[in-house]
Amino acid sequence: xxxxxxxxxxxxxxxxxxxxxxxxxxxxxxxxxxxxxxxxxxxxxxxxxxxxxxxxxxxxxxxxxxxxxxxxxxxxxxxxxxxxxxxxxxxxxxxxxxxxxxxxxxxxxxxxxxxxxxxxxxxxxxxxxxxxxxxxxxxxxxxxxxxxxxxxxxxxxxxxxxxxxxxxxxxxxxxxxxxxxxxxxxxxxxxxxxxxxxxxxxxxxxxxxxxxxxxxxxxxxxxxxxxxxxxxxxxxxxxxxxxxxxxxxxxxxxxxxxxxxxxxxxxxxxxxxxxxxxxxxxxxxxxxxxxxxxxxxxxxxxxxxxxxxxxxxxxxxxxxxxxxxxxxxxxxxxxxxxx
Amino acid sequence: xxxxxxxxxxxxxxxxxxxxxxxxxxxxxxxxxxxxxxxxxxxxxxxxxxxxxxxxxxxxxxxxxxxxxxxxxxxxxxxxxxxxxxxxxxxxxxxxxxxxxxxxxxxxxxxxxxxxxxxxxxxxxxxxxxxxxxxxxxxxxxxxxxxxxxxxxxxxxxxxxxxxxxxxxxxxxxxxxxxxxxxxxxxxxxxxxxxxxxxxxxxxxxxxxxxxxxxxxxxxxxxxxxxxxxxxxxxxxxxxxxxxxxxxxxxxxxxxxxxxxxxxxxxxxxxxxxxxxxxxxxxxxxxxxxxxxxxxxxxxxxxxxxxxxxxxxxxxxxxxxxxxxxxxxxxxxxxxxxx
Numbered sequence: 001x002x003x004x005x006x007x008x009x010x011x012x013x014x015x016x017x018x019x020x021x022x023x024x025x026x027x028x029x030x031x032x033x034x035x036x037x038x039x040x041x042x043x044x045x046x047x048x049x050x051x052x053x054x055x056x057x058x059x060x061x062x063x064x065x066x067x068x069x070x071x072x073x074x075x076x077x078x079x080x081x082x083x084x085x086x087x088x089x090x091x092x093x094x095x096x097x098x099x100x101x102x103x104x105x106x107x108x109x110x111x112x113x114x115x116x117x118x119x120x121x122x123x124x125x126x127x128x129x130x131x132x133x134x135x136x137x138x139x140x141x142x143x144x145x146x147x148x149x150x151x152x153x154x155x156x157x158x159x160x161x162x163x164x165x166x167x168x169x170x171x172x173x174x175x176x177x178x179x180x181x182x183x184x185x186x187x188x189x190x191x192x193x194x195x196x197x198x199x200x201x202x203x204x205x206x207x208x209x210x211x212x213x214x215x216x217x218x219x220x221x222x223x224x225x226x227x228x229x230x231x232x233x234x235x236x237x238x239x240x241x242x243x244x245x246x247x248x249x250x251x252x253x254x255x256x257x258x259x260x261x262x263x264x265x266x267x268x269x270x271x272x273x274x275x276x277x278x279x280x281x282x283x284x285x286x287x288x289x290x291x292x293x294x295x296x297x298x299x300x301x302x303x304x305x306x307x308x309x310x311x312x313x314x315x316x317x318x319x320x321x322x323x324x325x326x327x328x329x330x331x332x333x334x335x336x337x338x339x
Numbered sequence: 340x341x342x343x344x345x346x347x348x349x350x351x352x353x354x355x356x357x358x359x360x361x362x363x364x365x366x367x368x369x370x371x372x373x374x375x376x377x378x379x380x381x382x383x384x385x386x387x388x389x390x391x392x393x394x395x396x397x398x399x400x401x402x403x404x405x406x407x408x409x410x411x412x413x414x415x416x417x418x419x420x421x422x423x424x425x426x427x428x429x430x431x432x433x434x435x436x437x438x439x440x441x442x443x444x445x446x447x448x449x450x451x452x453x454x455x456x457x458x459x460x461x462x463x464x465x466x467x468x469x470x471x472x473x474x475x476x477x478x479x480x481x482x483x484x485x486x487x488x489x490x491x492x493x494x495x496x497x498x499x500x501x502x503x504x505x506x507x508x509x510x511x512x513x514x515x516x517x518x519x520x521x522x523x524x525x526x527x528x529x530x531x532x533x534x535x536x537x538x539x540x541x542x543x544x545x546x547x548x549x550x551x552x553x554x555x556x557x558x559x560x561x562x563x564x565x566x567x568x569x570x571x572x573x574x575x576x577x578x579x580x581x582x583x584x585x586x587x588x589x590x591x592x593x594x595x596x597x598x599x600x601x602x603x604x605x606x607x608x609x610x611x612x613x614x615x616x617x618x619x620x621x622x623x624x625x626x627x628x629x630x631x632x633x634x635x636x637x638x639x640x641x642x643x644x645x646x647x648x649x650x651x652x653x654x655x656x657x658x659x660x661x662x663x664x665x666x667x668x669x670x671x672x673x674x675x676x677x678x
Binding site: 017018035036037038039040055056077079080081082083084085087088101103146147149150151153154155156157158160161162163164167177178179180181182183184185267268287307 | 356357374375376377378379394395416418419420421422423424426427440442485486488489490492493494495496497499500501502503506516517518519520521522523524606607626646
């Protein structure tokens with residue numbers, strides 16, 4: 001089988017570089033990468049794969065390897081991780097072989113985390129929580145979202161995060177109603193919701209957490225909205241478990257928000273798997289029929305968004321273990337009013 | 340034409356979200372995205388495209404749009420930006436239309452920057468230089484690479500960078516020999532090379548710069564290596580211009596390093612275009628036959644890497660304008676020995 005997804009290659013071999021092809025047969029495993037990763041590929045992957053360095057195109061190396069593989073007739077490839085241009089290479093330079101599309105094979109393995117993987121996500125969660133505590137102490141009226149984002153990123157590095165799994169969302173006031181806002185030059189003002197959605201990473205494994213606070217003072221509408229989201233988070237967090245369907249997990253939170261009249265403002269799914277990537281299998285959404293597998297780690301992130309006014313999201317990470325769910329992110333979910 | 344590359348969609352419409360399809364016909368332009376981007380898509384793209392929000396799959400919206408387009412027979416798609424799974428959708432749900440692969444059409448437009456784009460990259464360069472100055476003052480023996488990376492990221496945010504175009508490389512001692520090292524927990528030690536490769540972003544446009552310093556003291560071999568790279572940077576920086584082939588630009592630096600006996604240790608190309616992405620057209624490498632177009636902005640980044648010992652890279656950004664090259668990144672290229 002030909003593996004072209006970099007996170008899948010990392011999962012199978014440990015190689016964390018940005019350019020690689022992996023060829024796996026019943027007999028052996030070959031990692032093809034370029035000059036930049038000569039030292040790194042050997043350090044990370046040489047115990048499980050033969051490392052081959054190509055100076056021009058990785059595909060040249062693949063054709064050479066395949067030509068020398070005896071008795072090879074059919075190969076799988078990753079339908080979701082091979083662009084049309086490279087698919088054409090398989091049909092042209094690789095026409096001697098029979099190419100079969102596969103879907104989510106390695107992703108299925110990745111969804112069921114082993115103890116070491118869960119331990120890394122737990123550590124990434126602890127790093128994120130530590131950074132959040134220090135960051136919230138630094139919040140001042142008049143500071144821009146970008147400045148606070150810089151504080152958060154530095155705190156994450158100081159706490160030991162080896163990567164930012166995604167650009168932190170630091171959204172204040174009406175911008176908190178944008179579920180995927182990035183940080184902007186907007187100054188933080190009294191009465192703002194302030195939403196921080198970010199993650200940490202350790203040895204490649206991610207955490208993903210969100211907390212929403214208010215600045216200086218909160219009004220009744222803010223408290224009512226916040227409490228609805230907090231309760232939806234709690235009901236889902238306590239009720240989700242391996243073996244239920246993704247849509248059943250989603251429904252736990254949606255029922256709370258529907259009952260409070262906020263159902264229309266919860267426009268995304270409840271959560272998603274995390275691991276080597278910040279979005280991976282399984283999904284928790286209205287349409288997710290798949291069963292949440294034992295060993296998966298998922299986010300629980302209900303939100304309510306009111307355009308032009310503001311939004312609240314509270315997100316935790318949870319391991320759906322054989323012995324029951326284990327919460328991986330601890331930080332107060334009561335409404336913090338920051339001076 | 341169907342556009343699936345997010346940077347290409349941003350270039351054509353201004354939309355900066357992480358999920359979209361763009362359908363462009365002679366008559367009109369439709370941007371399809373999901374609920375999360377309802378407000379943002381309207382703000383960013385409504386002046387050039389009709390915005391359509393889909394709650395489940397973006398493809399559902401595409402088929403509905405295409406079905407209502409009168410007289411549509413053939414559509415182009417982006418061969419390098421459509422995975423096999425989605426290509427199968429075109430052949431199945433989209434079988435009524437004739438789908439034609441295209442290659443680098445929008446990328447070709449993007450390579451020739453207009454004055455506003457160059458101005459954004461110039462500003463991103465200035466932000467990166469400002470952050471570098473403050474960061475180098477904070478370097479202390481015993482600080483880890485990750486801690487220094489956090490300082491750098493915060494300085495970039497304070498200076499106004501709206502995104503990190505890529506995770507900064509902070510590599511010390513022998514790790515500086517890894518051309519694509521990330522920051523690690525290694526403490527910075529006296530006598531280390533310390534290599535910082537990072538960028539800033541403003542309104543989506545990137546800069547990409549590298550400086551290498553030494554910590555506490557430099558020995559003769561370090562100075563000799565450094566000076567060879569500095570001279571290669573200078574010769575290429577002063578000699579590169581629009582109209583030459585990519586390999587001719589690359590050869591300017593390679594000739595200097597070959598003459599000093601370091602040619603074998605310069606294992607990557609001299610540079611690449613920058614813009615909305617940190618790696619885009621054109622390329623400068625041994626095999627780049629394409630001519631560097633007027634208006635392109637490229638990096639000049641010769642390097643020498645000696646495994647187990649260390650490496651040096653010095654990288655600048657340069658606009659290849661009609662009136663001659665304009666350097667966009669100013670920061671000393673003499674060897675700094677930091678206390």
